[in-house]
Ligand SMILES: Nc1ncnc2c1ncn2[C@@H]1O[C@H](COP(=O)(O)OP(=O)(O)O)[C@@H](O)[C@H]1O
């Protein structure tokens with residue numbers, strides 16, 4: 001079975017007596033090591049899908065099996081555990097904890113795994129070095145540029161060696177030069193065999209992905225490989 | 238959840254409190270005052286009783302002491318230089334008390350004569366007390382050398398005396414005092430015993446037994462040699478007074494009788510001594526009084542403590558609720574990175590505990606100083622019991638737990654996705 005297996009996944013929000021169908025019948029198979037891009041207009045359900053994939057949320061209907069475990073039935077604690085072991089999140093607004101230093105921010109996922117301080121510090125430094133932040137270990141997030149903050153967030157997402165890295169509009173708050181830097185890091189991660197799911201409203205950013213899925217109103221509008229998408233000529237890099 | 242996790246969380250909690258120093262300090266104040274009041278309450282409650290308890294222990298709970306007192310009106314006629322004043326308790330009073338009050342076990346009269354002693358050319362001021370054999374029992378007088386006065390000494394009015402330890406050392410620093418003679422005025426007494434050193438007590442309830450330069454002799458011998466009239470010559474005037482009994486040591490049979498006996502004695506003396514030339518001292522009454530004072534202080538401080546802790550607790554809850562709301566996004570981030578609900582709950586609970594424990598520790602210092610201030614302005618005594626110092630942090634932790642639980646529970650129950658969307 002694939003790494004992530006979704007069948008008929010729905011996420012409905014009840015608003016008074018109307019129902020918002022943020023996701024409505026999603027079928028997906030994501031294999032280990034694939035690089036996916038999920039594209040769609042604002043409000044199409046991208047973040048909702050990413051949160052489900054990242055076990056932050058549960059589907060209201062349908063099945064989601066991650067790495068052989070049916071997570072649609074797991075308890076809150078079990079979901080936390082899955083997030084802690086298998087998921088790396090990267091957010092649009094970086095979401096670093098302001099009162100912690102760069103090093104401490106990177107250590108947070110290890111903290112919840114119960115890794116002892118010397119080991120977690122060692123790993124945090126290793127990751128910081130990988131994203132080129134060795135000089136900034138003891139700085140606060142507010143003392144860093146947007147690109148540096150996002151690199152801290154990437155280091156943090158990778159520190160627990162997750163099976164899937166989920167990036168929600170990861171470059172949305174960055175200038176194009178920094179955006180390319182971050183995308184290069186993603187390519188690098190993909191080269192190292194990580195499964196990557198990149199959410200973006202910008203079709204131009206999907207060019208790095210192997211598979212491009214377009215969402216519209218909570219449904220899959222199209223799902224193509226890179227080659228198919230290029231052939232269709234839907235976007236020009 | 239292991240030790241390093243807890244240490245990290247405590248460090249994080251302190252970091253967050255330092256981020257909002259003023260807010261944290263203001264909220265600590267309630268806890269500080271509350272804990273301080275608890276300690277002060279225990280210290281004053283303990284201290285107010287302590288002195289009286291020690292006195293009762295020293296004098297015995299069944300003791301009642303009567304003193305003769307020079308009445309004020311008599312003192313007014315200072316124009317005449319040598320007028321005899323007659324006042325005080327009488328032997329008749331002694332007999333009446335002993336005979337009419339069955340709850341009285343023993344009445345021991347004491348007569349005092351103040352005389353100068355010349356020893357090897359040095360003058361000493363000394364008091365010679367005439368009393369009866371049972372005096373030793375009621376005042377716990379123990380001879381360390383020689384013996385106490387014997388019945389035969391009384392029957393034959395023998396000129397013998399027993400010295401206090403201090404007096405024996407003064408008069409006979411090297412030799413033993415036993416068998417030596419001491420001349421009080423014109424009369425010579427032979428030393429037959431030396432009492433053990435008395436441990437100093439409070440200023441209240443002092444009697445003939447606490448006189449350092451004192452000697453004890455049979456009442457009969459004293460009366461025979463000095464009569465019932467005391468003459469005191471000071472330059473320019475001569476004080477002549479007639480006092481039969483200067484002091485009476487009375488023992489009730491049972492502790493339960495003491496208060497009633499004291500009341501009866503007062504009633505009896507009021508009738509026969511209209512000029513009020515006596516006073517009655519009841520250690521047990523002093524203790525009851527001290528206990529009442531201690532109770533009032535305890536109630537007042539318990540109220541202050543309760544209100545402070547309540548207000549402090551509400552303040553802490555308020556701050557924690559604000560903190561949780563402010564840091565909703567942080568909760569979302571932590572949840573996304575693998576924190577369980579329990580992790581979030583403990584994080585905020587630890588923060589609340591750190592806040593109140595800090596207040597509690599400062600409160601210990603405050604609670605230690607508060608009784609000192611009370612002592613300075615009132616005559617209330619205070620003794621901080623050791624357990625109070627451990628109780629105080631315990632109380633502050635309890636308040637932290639109670640007021641931190643709801644905010645922490647609220648944070649733990651947040652939906653991770655909602656929390657992440659929070660601005
Ligand atoms: N908590 C919620 N309650 C109600 N509706 C929601 C909630 N979260 C998301 N939605 C709705 O679900 C749809 C998809 O949202 P989202 O996944 O955030 O879109 P995207 O990330 O693609 O912009 C939107 O219409 C949004 O309004």
Ligand SMILES: [Mg+2]
Nearest residue numbers: 046047048168
């Ligand atoms: Mg979105």
